[in-house]
Amino acid sequence: MIAPTPRRLGTTALIYLALAGVLALGAAAVAVDGGNLFATANLVDMLTRTSLTGFLAIGMTLVILCRSLDLSVGYVAALSSLVAATTMDGQAANIPLAVGLVLLVSGLIGAANGAIVAFLKVNPFIATLGTGLILKGYLDTQYKGPAGDVPAVFQQFGYTRIAFVPVSALVMLAVAAAAVWYLRSTRTGHHMYAVGGDVEVARMSGIRTTRVLLTAHVLCAMCAGLAGLLLAARFGTGSAEAYTNLYELDAIAAVVLGGTLLLGGKGGVAGTVAGVAILAVLDTVFNVMQIDPFAKDVLRGAVIITAVALYARRQLDRTARRPRFASVQGRPS
Amino acid sequence: TTDTPADDAATDESAPAADSGEWFVQAEYDEQLAQRDIEPEGDPNTPWLQAIEPEWVDTTEFKREGGDATVCFSNASVSNPWRVTGWITMQEQVKVLQEAGAIGEFRTSDAGDDDDQQISDIQAFVDSGECDALIVSPSTTATLTPAVETACASGIPVIVFDRGVNTDCATTFIHPIGGYAYGADAAEFLVENLEPGSTVLALRILPGVDVLEHRWAAAQQIFGDSEIEVLGNEFTGGDAAEIKNIVSQYLQRGDVDGIWMDAGDGAVAAIEAFEDAGKPYPVMAGEDELSFMRKWEETGMTAIAPVYSNFQWRTPVLAATMILNGEQVPAEWVLPQEPITAADRDEYLERNADMPALHYAKFGGEDLPGFPDAWRDR
Amino acid sequence: MTRARRLGTALLGGGTGTVFLLLVLIFAGILAMNPGFFEGPSLMAFLKQAAPLVILAAGQYFVIVSGNFDLSVGALVGAQVVIAARLIDGEESRTVPVMLVMLAFGIGVGLVNGLITTVLKVQSFITTLGMLLVLYGAIRLWTGGAPTGSLSEAFRTPGRLGITGVPVVGQIPWALLIMLALGAGAILLMRTRFGRILMASGDNELAAKLSGARVDAARTAAFVLSGISATVAGILIGGFAGVSAQVGEGLEFTVITAVVLGGVALGGGRGTALAAMAGALAIEALFTLFNQMALPATLRPAVQGVIIIAAVAYAARRRTRPALQSTASPS
Amino acid sequence: MSALLAMRGIGKAFLGVPVLSAVDLTVNRGEVHALVGENGAGKSTLMKILAGVHTADAGTVELNTGELGSRIVSFTHPAAAQKAGVASVFQEFNLLPELTVAENVHLGHEPRRRGAIDRKAMNEAAAAALADLGVEDLAPTAKVGTLSVAHQQITEIAKALSQGADLICMDEPTAALADAEVALLYRLVARLRERGVAVLYVSHRLREIFDLCDRITILKDGRLVDSVATADITPDELVTRMVGRRIEAQFPPRLPGTETGEVRLRIDGGGNDYVDGIDLEVRAGEIVGLAGLQGSGRTEIAEAVFGITPFTRGTVAVDGRPVRISRPRKAIAAGIALVTEDRKAQGLALHQSVKANARMVLDANARVHSRQRLGRIEGLLASLDLVARGDDQEVQFLSGGNQQKVVVAKWLAAEPGVIVLDEPTRGIDVGAKHKLYSVIRSLAAEGLAVLLIASELIEVIGLADRIAVLHDGRIAGELPGGATEQEVMAYATGRRHDRPDPEGSEPE
Numbered sequence A: 001m002i003a004p005t006p007r008r009l010g011t012t013a014l015i016y017l018a019l020a021g022v023l024a025l026g027a028a029a030v031a032v033d034g035g036n037l038f039a040t041a042n043l044v045d046m047l048t049r050t051s052l053t054g055f056l057a058i059g060m061t062l063v064i065l066c067r068s069l070d071l072s073v074g075y076v077a078a079l080s081s082l083v084a085a086t087t088m089d090g091q092a093a094n095i096p097l098a099v100g101l102v103l104l105v106s107g108l109i110g111a112a113n114g115a116i117v118a119f120l121k122v123n124p125f126i127a128t129l130g131t132g133l134i135l136k137g138y139l140d141t142q143y144k145g146p147a148g149d150v151p152a153v154f155q156q157f158g159y160t161r162i163a164f165v166p167v168s169a170l171v172m173l174a175v176a177a178a179a180v181w182y183l184r185s186t187r188t189g190h191h192m193y194a195v196g197g198d199v200e201v202a203r204m205s206g207i208r209t210t211r212v213l214l215t216a217h218v219l220c221a222m223c224a225g226l227a228g229l230l231l232a233a234r235f236g237t238g239s240a241e242a243y244t245n246l247y248e249l250d251a252i253a254a255v256v257l258g259g260t261l262l263l264g265g266k267g268g269v270a271g272t273v274a275g276v277a278i279l280a281v282l283d284t285v286f287n288v289m290q291i292d293p294f295a296k297d298v299l300r301g302a303v304i305i306t307a308v309a310l311y312a313r314r315q316l317d318r319t320a321r322r323p324r325f326a327s328v329q330g331r332p333s
Numbered sequence B: 001t002t003d004t005p006a007d008d009a010a011t012d013e014s015a016p017a018a019d020s021g022e023w024f025v026q027a028e029y030d031e032q033l034a035q036r037d038i039e040p041e042g043d044p045n046t047p048w049l050q051a052i053e054p055e056w057v058d059t060t061e062f063k064r065e066g067g068d069a070t071v072c073f074s075n076a077s078v079s080n081p082w083r084v085t086g087w088i089t090m091q092e093q094v095k096v097l098q099e100a101g102a103i104g105e106f107r108t109s110d111a112g113d114d115d116d117q118q119i120s121d122i123q124a125f126v127d128s129g130e131c132d133a134l135i136v137s138p139s140t141t142a143t144l145t146p147a148v149e150t151a152c153a154s155g156i157p158v159i160v161f162d163r164g165v166n167t168d169c170a171t172t173f174i175h176p177i178g179g180y181a182y183g184a185d186a187a188e189f190l191v192e193n194l195e196p197g198s199t200v201l202a203l204r205i206l207p208g209v210d211v212l213e214h215r216w217a218a219a220q221q222i223f224g225d226s227e228i229e230v231l232g233n234e235f236t237g238g239d240a241a242e243i244k245n246i247v248s249q250y251l252q253r254g255d256v257d258g259i260w261m262d263a264g265d266g267a268v269a270a271i272e273a274f275e276d277a278g279k280p281y282p283v284m285a286g287e288d289e290l291s292f293m294r295k296w297e298e299t300g301m302t303a304i305a306p307v308y309s310n311f312q313w314r315t316p317v318l319a320a321t322m323i324l325n326g327e328q329v330p331a332e333w334v335l336p337q338e339p340i341t342a343a344d345r346d347e348y349l350e351r352n353a354d355m356p357a358l359h360y361a362k363f364g365g366e367d368l369p370g371f372p373d374a375w376r377d378r
Numbered sequence C: 001m002t003r004a005r006r007l008g009t010a011l012l013g014g015g016t017g018t019v020f021l022l023l024v025l026i027f028a029g030i031l032a033m034n035p036g037f038f039e040g041p042s043l044m045a046f047l048k049q050a051a052p053l054v055i056l057a058a059g060q061y062f063v064i065v066s067g068n069f070d071l072s073v074g075a076l077v078g079a080q081v082v083i084a085a086r087l088i089d090g091e092e093s094r095t096v097p098v099m100l101v102m103l104a105f106g107i108g109v110g111l112v113n114g115l116i117t118t119v120l121k122v123q124s125f126i127t128t129l130g131m132l133l134v135l136y137g138a139i140r141l142w143t144g145g146a147p148t149g150s151l152s153e154a155f156r157t158p159g160r161l162g163i164t165g166v167p168v169v170g171q172i173p174w175a176l177l178i179m180l181a182l183g184a185g186a187i188l189l190m191r192t193r194f195g196r197i198l199m200a201s202g203d204n205e206l207a208a209k210l211s212g213a214r215v216d217a218a219r220t221a222a223f224v225l226s227g228i229s230a231t232v233a234g235i236l237i238g239g240f241a242g243v244s245a246q247v248g249e250g251l252e253f254t255v256i257t258a259v260v261l262g263g264v265a266l267g268g269g270r271g272t273a274l275a276a277m278a279g280a281l282a283i284e285a286l287f288t289l290f291n292q293m294a295l296p297a298t299l300r301p302a303v304q305g306v307i308i309i310a311a312v313a314y315a316a317r318r319r320t321r322p323a324l325q326s327t328a329s330p331s
Numbered sequence D: 001m002s003a004l005l006a007m008r009g010i011g012k013a014f015l016g017v018p019v020l021s022a023v024d025l026t027v028n029r030g031e032v033h034a035l036v037g038e039n040g041a042g043k044s045t046l047m048k049i050l051a052g053v054h055t056a057d058a059g060t061v062e063l064n065t066g067e068l069g070s071r072i073v074s075f076t077h078p079a080a081a082q083k084a085g086v087a088s089v090f091q092e093f094n095l096l097p098e099l100t101v102a103e104n105v106h107l108g109h110e111p112r113r114r115g116a117i118d119r120k121a122m123n124e125a126a127a128a129a130l131a132d133l134g135v136e137d138l139a140p141t142a143k144v145g146t147l148s149v150a151h152q153q154i155t156e157i158a159k160a161l162s163q164g165a166d167l168i169c170m171d172e173p174t175a176a177l178a179d180a181e182v183a184l185l186y187r188l189v190a191r192l193r194e195r196g197v198a199v200l201y202v203s204h205r206l207r208e209i210f211d212l213c214d215r216i217t218i219l220k221d222g223r224l225v226d227s228v229a230t231a232d233i234t235p236d237e238l239v240t241r242m243v244g245r246r247i248e249a250q251f252p253p254r255l256p257g258t259e260t261g262e263v264r265l266r267i268d269g270g271g272n273d274y275v276d277g278i279d280l281e282v283r284a285g286e287i288v289g290l291a292g293l294q295g296s297g298r299t300e301i302a303e304a305v306f307g308i309t310p311f312t313r314g315t316v317a318v319d320g321r322p323v324r325i326s327r328p329r330k331a332i333a334a335g336i337a338l339v340t341e342d343r344k345a346q347g348l349a350l351h352q353s354v355k356a357n358a359r360m361v362l363d364a365n366a367r368v369h370s371r372q373r374l375g376r377i378e379g380l381l382a383s384l385d386l387v388a389r390g391d392d393q394e395v396q397f398l399s400g401g402n403q404q405k406v407v408v409a410k411w412l413a414a415e416p417g418v419i420v421l422d423e424p425t426r427g428i429d430v431g432a433k434h435k436l437y438s439v440i441r442s443l444a445a446e447g448l449a450v451l452l453i454a455s456e457l458i459e460v461i462g463l464a465d466r467i468a469v470l471h472d473g474r475i476a477g478e479l480p481g482g483a484t485e486q487e488v489m490a491y492a493t494g495r496r497h498d499r500p501d502p503e504g505s506e507p508e
């Protein structure tokens, strides 16, 4: 009898191992340097750094699972920060309106992305690069520099913390949890794996693939909207400049570090969170150790490749047949 | 380079201005143009310690015994040659102070031009509770305000330099005169040296950076009141190839008599475009970057090098020591900012003879022990 | 007859045709704006500064058609220029040796990209993204943050000068000749067995492997070719405009856009080298058009985005539509 | 008895070329209706129109399912067809290797509890569906990617059943099945008929058609030839009307001048994770058949010989020279060719032209590349009666059978000494099949050693000079060509065993 196959727990576990490894190495390095990576200040720092990339990466996971991509999230976040800040305009009363508006705007942009990808059949890389450029043009023309004013209350979202856990990180984890549930327990979520696995098969199986793709893009952009809200909260204003930081690449790196296949159909948000954490740990370690800013880039690049290399190979072998005359160790499960 | 002080520092009302995308604030414009003619206090041989119309503030509250104070520096980035030069100067200055036992450890973090990153960096410094003084070179004006405010609130002296923030909580805010002055120096030179009706092409780095927009805003004022025709203003990202490409295209369509740049990066490429097109050299406003100044000397063209004083990178650490000694510092420390003209060009080229091309003439580190190796062999 | 049809499908079939259409439209626009543009000298100037992107597109084409990405080309171009400036440091005599060093470096980077992608099975998007970071940091680490040294006149010749005194056109830029040579090379290479295997590997890796193809070797070679093209592009760009801190930034996205605009499918297995290079030309022409129209600079990205999406969408529709084919009976 | 389905005047063109014109098809409740025709006749296309994959250019589809009564329908999406009670098993697999059997079976209509997907219910339902099919050895939680082709086919069928449709279309459901599973399918179809479920059955296996079906609709070149009751037609007549010409005796005789010569392929004690103790030799001019139930490891042997999952034990010799075949390249260099069982995944670069695919092996291997061989490709394709729009048509647009011909051609182009054919006739029409049979014969005549794997026992029996029967990864016994099916099954099912015990063939 062909045995039940364990569901990709393998990879996710491996990624958390990788995270642990990075933490251990980092801690050791810091210790040699005479510091303590787990000092409250550093923990706070790490967690703070997870929030922003976290929001973006969670959304990015959804589209990547659908074998799509979103290179416009950086611009969406920047725009959202401006929409939020200008709408709030210093009035705490406007916060709900602003949040609603941000989610609406970002959602619409996501819908546009999804429509271009799903209906116009434009490759997502190009489609979202294009919408990104369009947004850039709008931002450059419309806003010259920072604009709007975020009331102190809302800035708390960016600055307060419970014990050593920043509120923003908590919100991000909550969103992550929601996403995990969504992917596992809703049809649309579950179908994202199908669409990413093989869109033709999904369609022939009666899945409305375009809707799924559209949903993924909308949710992704909305996550970018949340990131924008966080930016606004931390900046105290909206900033178009935010798009210059190539957040989208960070997010994608985090997703892949998290074990989600860029080819779609395989992976999950749990891994992504670990991926985000790995990047955050690196940043903190580099800071604590006063690494030269350029050396930082080198190390970050090297670590990303190495980490992915660690599990890419086994992650890709799709036809692990059940051996019949296996030499003892050859048997999985 | 993309760095000028936030002229709207300490004026929270600048946000609406930004909203309307209107960069020009008459009062600041007039103030800066006036400041150019005011004799700064202090020794002209150490311009980085000079100050224009300083209002001295008392800092005894921060007085601290023993020269082992930990000074922390949150840097926006070293992502362009101007910042690289300044950063070296600052490190050399720090060495001197450390050997003199004026300060102890010097910690830095680099945000790579990412505002959010820099906010985290500042938070990390504050949370660590180990900084006796915090120096901040903000990556963007408005966005770092909350972070700087929290830093001030933590009770340590905060020194902001280069760009500002929308709060005056910092103990001192150090910057040269500013962007309006820079843009005006360049524009006035072109107006003076070009026939009425001449054409000028404006080359800019990128849009939306408040600190760059002021240079352009000032130039627009001056060109507006003159007979000069502005052919266009193009964004080049400071990329030489892009600059040369754009200038070539303008030359292909007609004559360009003058070039106005909001930063000197790639100025040489612009000049080469004229050479390759076989056109006469334009009247040009570049920057005190050596590659440009050398080309200027070599071609003997009519030009000016507006200066955005790079030596300001020395001042913050010095200010930190002063504050930690309880000495007075100016609340807003306005450093002199004088363009380099044909008159003193050769003198500066002389001084920086063996410096690399992307070095800045007014880096003001000649008297530091590390000179010249630290800047030459990077 | 078959040849004719093959040519027909090459130019008009699938998404490929769109790019040539787009090219014509843009040139028409430029002509309307400024008839003078097509007089020899200015056209030559245009081709001169377009050459690097076209060459990069050819390199990127190999990588994409074999089913991968190369995001590291922009950083590599930048690195090459900086390396050249620092190593040459104004010494004419060093020009050629340094160029060889650069070539070796380009090949090395391509090789590393290729091996990490094929042997370690890291998705090329990540491999080359990592490489981008490494190159960006390493080069600045090496030069202390900003380029040092300077280029020699000889080094600048290929990118800046050309054969002068030619009637009508005035000057034929070396860059143009190099572009034509490499372009032709790329097209021919795709007709060789290597080219066919590369194409098959991008289309169905397994089938290619089972047919005995050295898929990994081919793909690695593609990365090497991309590395070489980035080196040449670096030599041309550095020659054209000299050293600056920002050289090459963002080129990777421009060039991938160009290749896709040429109807080459990301994911591999479809598209021609000619069209890919045409895509690069179209992008450069577009920028020129914007300039001619004196379109407000801040609006240009938006218009560019719209045009790219529209063009690729149109091509996508074309691909699913009948491409004229004869009903030849078997044999 | 009212018509469940009435398709009238259906027309469809691809890329401007008509594929179906004015085709009528009527299926009654509880009827098992066969749809037959040569490769490219348009069977799958017609089925896909009904399933909402393609939309017809002309004609109407009238459906009388569920409580909605009779109505004209035009499905623009498979989902719509499924809602209307039409389920389909498509010719090419529609499974996601990353998902489990249960997830695949319920894909698109997952059971939910309070809005959330109910995986428990999903697994139970899938288990039930499989049991209903009479399959015990397949766990609902197994990842489909790890299954044999046959198990995947069974999953496909379970998937179609799970939708509780009134009409189930099956496009060559048995193509991947060995006779044992075919028997399962027989029982299933019978049960469906009792429940009043109609089945539209596409197959190239005449036996099944006559065993299972009540009516037969014959297509030729996209046109309706006729629709007759099975009782009113004989297999020979059927073939004649499908092909338009008479097909002589089903299996061509050995060609004159074919004599078995030297041993070309020899395996001694070959074994790996999947098979064990394989002793096998194939002589020049000889056709050796590999028989066995699905999952018995026939493909594994093929893959081991070809170096995909190499033997880890034992020795392989080609033309007397011992060879270490660790990679397909080495196999090809040694003069071995493998026609894989899954042409789309393993055989073809679907977006490339017929020509490009046909010359792929030559292009990929300097050792076999040569001008003359390239020159012969056109002729090869012709000799296989390939139906394509010129040799630069992309193979993705060829019908299943014609795609297979391209795969065969690409290997013959390399002029191998040993050729392994894994399910070469899967999804190929009688005409093409017969063509292929004689090709195989002529290969033998040219002195090639042929190793033939086929799920249709009669093929092995009819073509092979010797038959090695596999059971659970081991060779259970060898029979001469022309042995009876009973003899073969006796070995295949493990009832007989005249090979040394496993111990005999453990690695030393």
Ligand SMILES: Nc1ncnc2c1ncn2[C@@H]1O[C@H](COP(=O)(O)OP(=O)(O)OP(=O)(O)O)[C@@H](O)[C@H]1O
Binding pocket: D014, D015, D019, D037, D038, D039, D040, D041, D042, D043, D044, D045, D046, D091, D396, D397, D398, D399, D400, D401, D402, D427, D428, D429
């Ligand atoms: N998506 C498509 N695009 C273009 N042509 C197609 C497409 N699908 C099928 N065809 C063509 O339509 C014709 C009928 O194909 P179809 O698959 O229906 O035949 P079939 O009867 O199923 O053959 P087989 O028995 O080999 O499966 C073939 O000539 C094929 O080339």
Ligand SMILES: Nc1ncnc2c1ncn2[C@@H]1O[C@H](COP(=O)(O)OP(=O)(O)OP(=O)(O)O)[C@@H](O)[C@H]1O
Binding pocket: A001, A002, A321, A322, A323, A324, D146, D147, D148, D149, D150, D176, D177, D178, D274, D292, D293, D294, D295, D296, D297, D298, D299, D300, D341, D455
């Ligand atoms: N009883 C079993 N125990 C373990 N694995 C099995 C068993 N039956 C089938 N399998 C799996 O299925 C595979 C056999 O499928 P394969 O296609 O090779 O069989 P086959 O004899 O070629 O039949 P067919 O080619 O008709 O599918 C084996 O590799 C194995 O992984």
Ligand SMILES: [Mg+2]
Binding pocket: D043, D044, D045, D091, D171, D399, D400
């Ligand atoms: Mg078919």
Ligand SMILES: [Mg+2]
Binding pocket: D149, D298, D299, D300, D341, D422
């Ligand atoms: Mg098999």
